[in-house]
Amino acid sequence: MNVCRFIYPMFVLNGLCMAQENFFKDSSIYEDLVKAETIYNSADSLFARKNHQSDIFSTSSNKINLKMEENNIECGIIPDHCSNTIYRSYDGSCNNLKNPTWGTPNTPYNRLLPPKYSDGIKDPPLSKSGKPLPLARSISLLLYPDVPVEDHIFTLNLMQYGQIITHDLSMTTGSSQTQHYKNRCCSEDGQLLDLAEVPAHCYPMIIPHDDPAHSHDNTRCMSFDRTVTNKDRNCASRHYTAEQLTSVNHYLDLSFIYGNDDETNHQLREFKGGRLRADTRKGHQWPPRAANASATCRLNKPKDACYFAGDTRINQNPQLALLHVILLREHNRIADTLSKLNPHWEDEILFQESRKINIGQHQHITYYEWLPYFIGEENAVKTKIIWKTDGFVNDYNEYVDATVLNEHSTGALRQFHSLIVGRLHLIEENRYSKGTVRFSDVLRRPQILEEKHGLDNLIRGLTTQLQSAFDQFHDSEVTQFLFRNDNETFGVDLKAFDIQRSRDHGIASYNDYRELWKIPRAKKFEDFLDFISLENVEKLTKLYESPDDVDLVVGGSLEKNLPGALVGPTFLGIIVEASYRTRVGDRFWFENEGPNGFNLEQLQEIRKSSISRLLCDNGNNIEKMQPRGFERLSFSNPLLTCHSLPAVDLSLWKEGYNFKLYG
Numbered sequence: 001m002n003v004c005r006f007i008y009p010m011f012v013l014n015g016l017c018m019a020q021e022n023f024f025k026d027s028s029i030y031e032d033l034v035k036a037e038t039i040y041n042s043a044d045s046l047f048a049r050k051n052h053q054s055d056i057f058s059t060s061s062n063k064i065n066l067k068m069e070e071n072n073i074e075c076g077i078i079p080d081h082c083s084n085t086i087y088r089s090y091d092g093s094c095n096n097l098k099n100p101t102w103g104t105p106n107t108p109y110n111r112l113l114p115p116k117y118s119d120g121i122k123d124p125p126l127s128k129s130g131k132p133l134p135l136a137r138s139i140s141l142l143l144y145p146d147v148p149v150e151d152h153i154f155t156l157n158l159m160q161y162g163q164i165i166t167h168d169l170s171m172t173t174g175s176s177q178t179q180h181y182k183n184r185c186c187s188e189d190g191q192l193l194d195l196a197e198v199p200a201h202c203y204p205m206i207i208p209h210d211d212p213a214h215s216h217d218n219t220r221c222m223s224f225d226r227t228v229t230n231k232d233r234n235c236a237s238r239h240y241t242a243e244q245l246t247s248v249n250h251y252l253d254l255s256f257i258y259g260n261d262d263e264t265n266h267q268l269r270e271f272k273g274g275r276l277r278a279d280t281r282k283g284h285q286w287p288p289r290a291a292n293a294s295a296t297c298r299l300n301k302p303k304d305a306c307y308f309a310g311d312t313r314i315n316q317n318p319q320l321a322l323l324h325v326i327l328l329r330e331h332n333r334i335a336d337t338l339s340k341l342n343p344h345w346e347d348e349i350l351f352q353e354s355r356k357i358n359i360g361q362h363q364h365i366t367y368y369e370w371l372p373y374f375i376g377e378e379n380a381v382k383t384k385i386i387w388k389t390d391g392f393v394n395d396y397n398e399y400v401d402a403t404v405l406n407e408h409s410t411g412a413l414r415q416f417h418s419l420i421v422g423r424l425h426l427i428e429e430n431r432y433s434k435g436t437v438r439f440s441d442v443l444r445r446p447q448i449l450e451e452k453h454g455l456d457n458l459i460r461g462l463t464t465q466l467q468s469a470f471d472q473f474h475d476s477e478v479t480q481f482l483f484r485n486d487n488e489t490f491g492v493d494l495k496a497f498d499i500q501r502s503r504d505h506g507i508a509s510y511n512d513y514r515e516l517w518k519i520p521r522a523k524k525f526e527d528f529l530d531f532i533s534l535e536n537v538e539k540l541t542k543l544y545e546s547p548d549d550v551d552l553v554v555g556g557s558l559e560k561n562l563p564g565a566l567v568g569p570t571f572l573g574i575i576v577e578a579s580y581r582t583r584v585g586d587r588f589w590f591e592n593e594g595p596n597g598f599n600l601e602q603l604q605e606i607r608k609s610s611i612s613r614l615l616c617d618n619g620n621n622i623e624k625m626q627p628r629g630f631e632r633l634s635f636s637n638p639l640l641t642c643h644s645l646p647a648v649d650l651s652l653w654k655e656g657y658n659f660k661l662y663g
């Protein structure tokens with residue numbers, strides 16, 4: 001069998017077969033590819049055989065089960081009725097009064113383009129010729145090596161706030177995103193399972209024989225669970241194709257702090273003074289302890305920290321947990337202040353008003369501080385993502401569905417994984433480094449925050465250390481070592497996961513999205529040269545058979561950044577469209593006028609909020625911070641004392657002549 005001809009007929013024509021054969025050193029890769037293809041082509045029958053009994057496909061909510069019994073075929077939970085309250089629900093229901101389930105948990109992502117499943121319904125795509133696409137891991141190895149290039153301007157904080165935003169917006173149903181269950185879809189010794197044994201929800205990643213990390217112990221299989229879809233849950237009423245479900249609500253509403261349903265919210269509240277529950281240790285507040293800490297976190301000592309929050313991913317990495325801590329403390333800081341200003345307010349009012357302010361600040365920081373760095377401020381204004389105004393922004397549109405776009409969360413946003421750095425600096429008040437920690441050592445180990453000066457050193461690390469540049473290079477801590485256990489040398493590959501996930505979701509190809517944004521469709525690989533470098537186009541030519549096969553996450557990530565932006569045109573289009581929908585489709589957006597919103601004076605105060613002040617106010621003892629906390633220290637962005645940074649004046653929430661509840 002001529003492997004080269006079978007897998008990459010083009011290379012034979014181009015005389016490039018040698019290079020390719022070096023990359024996939026032996027022909028058993030062919031057998032694996034054929035095997036993989038057979039697995040996924042027969043997925044239908046596997047699903048039928050397994051009768052949807054797998055753990056991860058069982059519904060997490062009784063209500064959903066009930067709905068299924070009643071043969072109610074919409075995904076998510078349909079509220080009995082919408083009372084027009086002035087506060088958001090936790091699950092996002094009734095945000096849109098015409099379509100009350102829009103944006104609620106356990107509903108499908110939206111799409112800009114129809115999915116491209118190989119069977120037209122749910123099987124991952126194949127190449128145009130019908131052969132398997134190149135291995136996700138091989139693409140990762142060739143195109144996304146670890147070349148340490150620091151950003152010139154932006155701190156690690158820009159990356160980290162990005163992750164918290166994405167956790168606010170979506171979470172694929174069916175995977176934890178905090179650890180890797182390697183035996184779910186592969187054999188115990190890391191081999192592909194026999195076809196009959198492959199669980200229905202699996203789409204394992206094949207590891208090439210010459211893999212620099214995994215060939216040493218002959219691991220050939222990386223476990224991968226497919227995202228749960230509306231078809232798996234029998235709630236695919238409107239869709240012919242499988243649509244992936246997201247398990248959190250779709251709004252930018254700090255759901256990772258407040259929970260995505262009433263029950264979780266109940267567990268998170270103190271029900272006194274409007275406060276969130278917090279454990280106090282050494283005079284500081286920390287999120288409550290996770291119920292099953294030893295399974296959730298990697299504990300060195302039984303009492304090590306392991307947190308419970310509105311989002312199950314809180315313990316994934318310490319800087320993510322850090323932002324959880326900060327936003328929890330911010331809630332309680334606001335609640336305590338409001339309670340002094342309005343002693344007659346009961347717990348519920350204090351809680352909801354504090355939540356509303358906290359969300360307003362978060363929306364402001366996300367749209368006015370964070371987003372413009374990625375899409376360019378001018379662009380953001382031109383595309384009505386942000387407004388240069390002192391007044392309200394009254395463009396809520398009930399016909400705009402804020403449901404998260406699959407292309408956004410399974411495509412464009414994931415490119416920001418390239419910003420992650422593999423060594424976290426612990427920085428003292430004088431901004432000298434006290435040392436570093438290795439990223440893969442501290443995953444699922446939030447205890448580091450509670451060690452001496454841990455939280456503050458990491459806050460200063462976030463705002464002092466530079467993030468990795470927005471480019472194709474990825475730190476090996478996430479491509480070779482992610483989620484490795486203490487007794488393991490290697491872990492999983494996040495970039496390969498991103499590619500595999502986009503295929504799992506049937507995301508249309510890079511060429512399709514070029515066409516969507518009126519960028520000429522490439523007929524031959526060289527046509528990609530308009531936005532992709534020659535070196536990368538050559539690599540794409542080595543990997544893929546046809547320009548139509550190039551995955552969105554791959555093509556988009558290789559585009560040169562547009563002037564003033566940190567992304568190329570294809571991802572820019574997706575991010576702009578998604579950001580517009582998130583804002584304009586949110587009836588409770590902080591800049592909207594009306595009973596749900598702030599009065600004008602309060603809105604102007606919310607607009608003073610900043611990431612720097614947020615960190616200052618809620619660290620243990622941060623004394624100084626630069627005004628623009630996503631940017632490095634410089635002459636124009638020097639360290640200032642925290643109290644000299646603009647702050648939101650909460651006295652405007654004192655009920656009286658200028659401010660009355662409910663309008």
Ligand code: HEM
Binds near residue numbers: 317410
């Ligand atoms: C700080 C280090 C980070 C780690 C360790 C990390 C890890 C992960 C993991 C394990 C997944 C799930 C992969 C899969 O199974 O498909 C994921 C998904 C994702 N990540 Fe990250 N990530 C990080 C930072 C970021 C950043 C900075 C962004 C964007 C600004 C981001 C955006 C996303 C998005 C959009 C998803 C999909 C969310 C969904 O489930 O809908 N991540 N990440």
